[in-house]
Amino acid sequence: xxxxxxxxxxxxxxxxxxxxxxxxxxxxxxxxxxxxxxxxxxxxxxxxxxxxxxxxxxxxxxxxxxxxxxxxxxxxxxxxxxxxxxxxxxxxxxxxxxxxxxxxxxxxxxxxxxxxxxxxxxxxxxxxxxxxxxxxxxxxxxxxxxxxxxxxxxxxxxxxxxxxxxxxxxxxxxxxxxxxxxxxxxxxxxxxxxxxxxxxxxxxxxxxxxxxxxxxxxxxxxxxxxxxxxxxxxxxxxxxxxxxxxxxxxxxxxxxxxxxxxxxxxxxxxxxxxxxxxxxxxxxxxxxxxxxxxxxxxxxxxxxxxxxxxxxxxxxxxxxxxxxxxxxxxxxxxxxxxxxxxxxxxxxxxxxxxxxxxxxxxxxxxxxxxx
Ligand code: G6P
Numbered sequence: 001x002x003x004x005x006x007x008x009x010x011x012x013x014x015x016x017x018x019x020x021x022x023x024x025x026x027x028x029x030x031x032x033x034x035x036x037x038x039x040x041x042x043x044x045x046x047x048x049x050x051x052x053x054x055x056x057x058x059x060x061x062x063x064x065x066x067x068x069x070x071x072x073x074x075x076x077x078x079x080x081x082x083x084x085x086x087x088x089x090x091x092x093x094x095x096x097x098x099x100x101x102x103x104x105x106x107x108x109x110x111x112x113x114x115x116x117x118x119x120x121x122x123x124x125x126x127x128x129x130x131x132x133x134x135x136x137x138x139x140x141x142x143x144x145x146x147x148x149x150x151x152x153x154x155x156x157x158x159x160x161x162x163x164x165x166x167x168x169x170x171x172x173x174x175x176x177x178x179x180x181x182x183x184x185x186x187x188x189x190x191x192x193x194x195x196x197x198x199x200x201x202x203x204x205x206x207x208x209x210x211x212x213x214x215x216x217x218x219x220x221x222x223x224x225x226x227x228x229x230x231x232x233x234x235x236x237x238x239x240x241x242x243x244x245x246x247x248x249x250x251x252x253x254x255x256x257x258x259x260x261x262x263x264x265x266x267x268x269x270x271x272x273x274x275x276x277x278x279x280x281x282x283x284x285x286x287x288x289x290x291x292x293x294x295x296x297x298x299x300x301x302x303x304x305x306x307x308x309x310x311x312x313x314x315x316x317x318x319x320x321x322x323x324x325x326x327x328x329x330x331x332x333x334x335x336x337x338x339x340x341x342x343x344x345x346x347x348x349x350x351x352x353x354x355x356x357x358x359x360x361x362x363x364x365x366x367x368x369x370x371x
Contacts (some may be wrong), residue, residue, distance in 0.1 A: 020202070065244070077175045110139060238340050251362070309339050
């Protein structure tokens with residue numbers, strides 16, 4: 001009923017608009033006022049967590065993209081090597097695991113069979129397993145050594161939205177917790193990131209307040225047959241998630257690429273009028289941002305229609321953007337939390353305009369409980 005959807009046409013749209021509260025809920029009670037992390041539910045003792053020498057993040061679909069974002073953040077903060085792998089690939093390739101390996105299993109439902117089989121295999125090899133899950137008491141958290149619940153509230157739309165944002169938040173919290181425990185970051189550095197995280201709910205709200213621009217864009221791109229997404233660094237998984245949303249909901253051939261990889265192949269796909277979403281990293285001291293801007297120049301010179309997501313006040317992108325979607329200013333590692341939102345809105349709106357069932361896309365299930 002419409003009431004359950006809070007006046008929205010779809011559960012998915014309702015869930016997109018709930019994200020400020022979901023992110024706040026995922027952060028609630030997990031740090032002190034001074035920015036010290038508290039993850040009381042993590043049941044692996046601190047001694048064991050200090051001994052971890054490798055992290056492998058597993059998941060499927062959107063959850064695996066949250067894992068890819070986690071890799072950038074956790075490695076940077078903790079200096080522990082992090083690998084990310086699709087759960088079904090991990091399970092059947094005889095991975096090397098020891099008691100000092102931490103396997104982080106990300107699953108909104110906690111029931112995805114591929115992910116469940118992966119953690120069973122990991123535990124049988126004596127690895128520690130920590131679940132990041134949105135469903136209390138689901139099978140995956142029950143079979144794990146520890147759990148961080150995402151507290152996003154029930155997610156009904158098949159395509160994950162608030163599940164994804166809160167999975168990333170849980171990964172950031174885990175990374176900061178490990179950094180605190182192992183002393184790889186000073187307390188004030190950790191507190192600064194915590195302050196940045198606490199600003200995210202209001203910043204996601206800002207992005208949502210600009211939804212109409214994205215909806216107008218969906219109307220303009222209604223006839224698109226192919227849509228590409230480009231990103232770098234933490235923006236690369238965002239590009240892949242943007243593409244996945246379009247495949248899932250609009251049944252459009254969409255692909256996300258690492259911008260640096262363009263010249264090694266994908267640039268051959270660029271033809272006049274092809275829509276390309278480009279996630280621009282914040283301006284920083286490194287060259288990430290500038291390299292992304294030159295990649296956009298390259299594709300625009302070949303006729304691509306560029307839809308550029310860049311932080312507000314970034315004047316360097318004005319010349320290369322056919323359409324500019326402004327993002328709030330956040331550090332590069334946290335940018336996925338704001339940059340994903342316009343891509344969710346775009347896919348939801350485009351699919352709606354095309355007349356598709358957004359909450360129940362063809363051929364998909366919310367939770368895939370068979371391998
Ligand atoms: C299904 C859903 C996807 C989801 C994936 C992982 O394929 O259609 O939207 O990302 O499962 O689900 P999980 O519950 O494990 O996060």
